[in-house]
Amino acid sequence: MPKSLRLSREEAWKVIADAHTGIFTSVKRDGTPVALPVWFAAFDQRIYVGGPSHRKKFARVRHNPRVSFLVESGTYWKELLGVHVTGEARVVTDPDVLERVSAALSAKYDAFRSPRPTMPDNTRAAYETEHTTIEIVPDDRILSWDNSRIELSE
Secondary structure, three states, rough: OOOOOOOOHHHHHHHHHOOEEEEEEEOOOOEEEEEEEOEEEEEEEOOEEEEOOOOHHHHHHOOOEEEEEHHHOOOOOOOEEEEEEEEEEEEEEOOHHHHHHHHHHHHHHHHHHHHHHEEEEEEEEHOOOOEEEEEEEEEEEEEEEEEEEHOOOO
């Protein structure tokens, strides 16, 4: 019997948590989806995305909370691995959750960030503004695949 390409819920959340970059998709007022690469934290089966409050993705979430999130990896077809979730996003206001997200993002990405003093003034100013963090609360639908599970005949 062939193996399932699908990951278990636990496997899918591990793939999400271990991924470096995710693709966050929100919807414009006219219904057009906008997919953006983002850094994120994932824990307690939730996904957290933050950034400067003036970014349009946060306005789109306030208007329409329906979003999707994708992580994927693999160069060759037989290596393709991915997880796609849909759900609703909401702005996080709980200080304890915000602190936990900040710590998780720092642990995950500090080694990849440019030191603030080395940034051009306009870039640094864009990041030294008020920040918003959203929490993606997935619905029960998780689409996942791991092509390495396919048994290819010789």
